[in-house]
Amino acid sequence: METIIIATNNKGKVKDFESLFHPMGFQIKSLQDFPEIEEIEETGTTFEENAILKAEYLAKVLQTPVIADDSGLIVDALEGRPGVYSARYAGLHKSDEDNLQKVLSELHDVFPGKRTARFYCALALAAPGKKTITVNGTVEGYISSEKRGTNGFGYDPIFFLPELDKTMAELTADEKSGLSHRANAIKSLMNVIEKEGKEFF
Numbered sequence: 001m002e003t004i005i006i007a008t009n010n011k012g013k014v015k016d017f018e019s020l021f022h023p024m025g026f027q028i029k030s031l032q033d034f035p036e037i038e039e040i041e042e043t044g045t046t047f048e049e050n051a052i053l054k055a056e057y058l059a060k061v062l063q064t065p066v067i068a069d070d071s072g073l074i075v076d077a078l079e080g081r082p083g084v085y086s087a088r089y090a091g092l093h094k095s096d097e098d099n100l101q102k103v104l105s106e107l108h109d110v111f112p113g114k115r116t117a118r119f120y121c122a123l124a125l126a127a128p129g130k131k132t133i134t135v136n137g138t139v140e141g142y143i144s145s146e147k148r149g150t151n152g153f154g155y156d157p158i159f160f161l162p163e164l165d166k167t168m169a170e171l172t173a174d175e176k177s178g179l180s181h182r183a184n185a186i187k188s189l190m191n192v193i194e195k196e197g198k199e200f201f
């Protein structure tokens, strides 16, 4: 089976990538499989910049093609926050629970119809000697008034999908893979790879 390396330390993302890439016949490795490699600093101000930083760094170190994912939650009533700082929203300790509680408390007085939000995912595919490919994907929803569901990770328990009457954390891995920002970004990436020739992985 062919392997795709994802430059991430986030186990939730790894699970998402597994359910997205296993059906295409790929297995996933992540930074969890390379404990000797230190965490890559996200100094960019956009999702794309950070995805490129992470992918190009690891592709250079490993001398092999690498995908990186930089993603986050954009809340309209918070002028786009937590945005590119989603992982560190409640502090550098990067707690999913603290981050989502901070969003819930900041939206305490905001009416349901004004709680529009989207998940954004930038993917960068870097390979030695090749031009890095960058794509993105989104999914639209609302921030719920309280947590619901235990699947997924990050802000999934407060990201409500009205057409399903469920939060992202109430979806199975396969259901999330059918509609997520990450799934949409991967579709774009596959389209670009197909256009530019298939010898990327």
Ligand SMILES: O=c1nc[nH]c2c1ncn2[C@H]1C[C@H](O)[C@@H](COP(=O)(O)OP(=O)(O)OP(=O)(O)O)O1
Residues within 6 Å of the ligand: 007, 008, 009, 010, 013, 042, 069, 070, 071, 072, 073, 086, 087, 088, 099, 119, 152, 153, 154, 155, 156, 168, 180, 182
């Ligand atoms: O599908 C998702 N469902 C829920 N929450 C999500 C999702 N996708 C991203 N998120 C949140 C988690 C984290 O707060 C931030 C990503 O931050 P981001 O820097 O890209 O990832 P990270 O630091 O956790 O791992 P890494 O940089 O090693 O890939 O957005």
Ligand SMILES: [Mg+2]
Residues within 6 Å of the ligand: 042, 087
């Ligand atoms: Mg990160």
